[in-house]
Amino acid sequence: MKKYLLALGLLLGGGALTSCEKFLDVNTDPNNPVTSTPNFLLPGGISQAFQQQMFTSLTTAYITQYVVRRTPAASTDQYYFTTGNSTNTFNYLYFYAAGNLRAAIDAAQKEGSPYYVGASKIMLAMSLAHATDMLGDVPYSEAWQGAANYTPKYDPQEQVYQTIFQLLDEGIAEMQKPSSANLRALYQTTPSISGDILYKGDVQKWIRLANSLKARQLNHLTKKSTYNPNAVLAAVDAGFQNSTDDAQLQYETAVPPITTSTNIFGTTRANFATGTYSLNLLRYLNGNLANATYPGVVDPRLPVMANTASQGANPGVAGGTTIGGVADFYYSWYARDLGYFEGITYHELKFIEAEAALKAGNRARAFTAYRQGIEAHIRKIGVGGTYTSLGLSVTFPLITQGQIDAYLASPAVAQTAAELTDRRIMEQKYIAMFLNPESWSDLRRYDYRPDIYVNFAYPAGANPILNPTPTDPAQRKFPRRLAPPQTETLYNPKAVDAAGGNRPDYVTIPVWWDQP
Numbered sequence: 001m002k003k004y005l006l007a008l009g010l011l012l013g014g015g016a017l018t019s020c021e022k023f024l025d026v027n028t029d030p031n032n033p034v035t036s037t038p039n040f041l042l043p044g045g046i047s048q049a050f051q052q053q054m055f056t057s058l059t060t061a062y063i064t065q066y067v068v069r070r071t072p073a074a075s076t077d078q079y080y081f082t083t084g085n086s087t088n089t090f091n092y093l094y095f096y097a098a099g100n101l102r103a104a105i106d107a108a109q110k111e112g113s114p115y116y117v118g119a120s121k122i123m124l125a126m127s128l129a130h131a132t133d134m135l136g137d138v139p140y141s142e143a144w145q146g147a148a149n150y151t152p153k154y155d156p157q158e159q160v161y162q163t164i165f166q167l168l169d170e171g172i173a174e175m176q177k178p179s180s181a182n183l184r185a186l187y188q189t190t191p192s193i194s195g196d197i198l199y200k201g202d203v204q205k206w207i208r209l210a211n212s213l214k215a216r217q218l219n220h221l222t223k224k225s226t227y228n229p230n231a232v233l234a235a236v237d238a239g240f241q242n243s244t245d246d247a248q249l250q251y252e253t254a255v256p257p258i259t260t261s262t263n264i265f266g267t268t269r270a271n272f273a274t275g276t277y278s279l280n281l282l283r284y285l286n287g288n289l290a291n292a293t294y295p296g297v298v299d300p301r302l303p304v305m306a307n308t309a310s311q312g313a314n315p316g317v318a319g320g321t322t323i324g325g326v327a328d329f330y331y332s333w334y335a336r337d338l339g340y341f342e343g344i345t346y347h348e349l350k351f352i353e354a355e356a357a358l359k360a361g362n363r364a365r366a367f368t369a370y371r372q373g374i375e376a377h378i379r380k381i382g383v384g385g386t387y388t389s390l391g392l393s394v395t396f397p398l399i400t401q402g403q404i405d406a407y408l409a410s411p412a413v414a415q416t417a418a419e420l421t422d423r424r425i426m427e428q429k430y431i432a433m434f435l436n437p438e439s440w441s442d443l444r445r446y447d448y449r450p451d452i453y454v455n456f457a458y459p460a461g462a463n464p465i466l467n468p469t470p471t472d473p474a475q476r477k478f479p480r481r482l483a484p485p486q487t488e489t490l491y492n493p494k495a496v497d498a499a500g501g502n503r504p505d506y507v508t509i510p511v512w513w514d515q516p
Contacts, residue, residue: 118174276320316460
């Protein structure tokens with residue numbers, strides 16, 4: 001394709017351009033514009049930044065053992081990875097989200113609409129952060145140059161992080177400008193909906209989103225000598241105030257000729273049709289299972305997140321549950337047709353606060369935030385209701401305040417600030433972050449430690465590159481990054497090779513923040 005484009009460019013150069021100039025002018029297609037206003041560019045950038053995380057979650061949900069395969073298939077839950085596992089993680093930033101967001105920034109700056117500049121920079125920061133957290137070093141300083149550079153170098157992750165923080169700070173600064181400084185309203189409903197499809201023009205929510213993202217990224221640095229829990233807490237203070245601030249996009253009702261659900265986790269897309277819940281998750285939720293983490297304690301979220309009949313399985317071990325011939329996963333609140341995909345949430349921020357406060361020595365604040373995070377997640381998913389998809393009808397129970405109070409008083413939850421530990425925070429965060437790729441960042445920060453993640457099982461039949469001596473657990477390795485994306489191995493192989501992407505054990509190399 002590049003060769004054809006270059007050839008076309010040469011054909012249109014010099015005299016050829018002169019002879020065709022008038023012809024090209026009168027044949028501009030009004031139905032295919034080459035420029036647009038920021039209100040039509042921002043929605044695509046927002047949705048594509050969320051889709052980037054959605055596609056990543058189809059891989060990370062197996063790495064983090066939210067789900068496993070009912071029948072072993074030498075796949076991601078057994079640490080077999082391909083370039084295809086990361087292609088959407090990469091492409092949705094460089095070819096989709098950034099294409100719209102960078103164009104929106106340029107158009108908004110030219111016309112004088114700083115809120116569009118701010119929202120676009122915050123979304124670009126979120127998308128770039130996700131890419132680097134999953135992949136490690138990524139292009140930025142030489143990216144998006146088109147024919148001037150088809151093979152951009154990979155910037156060190158430490159440098160990429162500085163770019164992320166700069167984008168967030170610049171986005172906040174733009175959002176703090178008065179509304180009178182904007183030529184164009186951030187959200188428009190006439191003549192059609194355009195602009196801010198995330199927060200519908202609420203500038204303060206955008207500022208809180210930027211600060212919440214900053215808290216997340218700063219908290220990734222727990223292994224670094226520069227980690228500053230008080231800086232994390234300062235960002236938390238300026239972040240989300242409650243669950244109505246959550247950065248999430250609702251799946252839409254399909255528009256004919258498409259008649260299926262748009263939910264990436266739903267029955268009609270069937271991404272987890274061969275999967276089941278992991279024992280890692282169910283042993284937290286169901287105290288009646290053998291080897292439950294908290295025997296006798298049944299989390300009120302069990303019939304909402306999973307199903308009381310779910311038995312679970314370990315990775316690489318055949319098992320799991322189907323209900324009426326359908327994978328038990330599809331009886332989850334997260335699989336309903338008109339659900340939503342969560343980018344970053346208030347309950348996540350509360351657990352970030354709890355962890356940072358504990359590391360700062362402020363146990364009282366950590367304990368309060370920890371319990372607030374648990375309750376916020378239960379309240380969010382415990383609203384009850386029924387959904388139907390492809391003839392599968394599931395009714396979810398309403399979780400009452402009495403049930404919430406009973407669970408908060410149970411052995412599954414720390415009862416005093418003195419009891420609070422990293423383990424208690426991270427296991428509740430793990431439950432609340434169900435399916436979110438960010439859980440993989442936590443597992444890596446804590447080195448998959450069995451004293452933190454007590455139910456985590458090393459896969460049976462794991463990829464021998466990560467488990468060269470199955471009889472010696474000390475030799476086991478864990479995935480630390482995704483494999484290089486296919487588009488890069490094909491079209492930017494020198495940069496991939498320079499980053500170590502051709503090493504057989506590449507996925508075991510820790511990213512920058514995952515190293516001391």
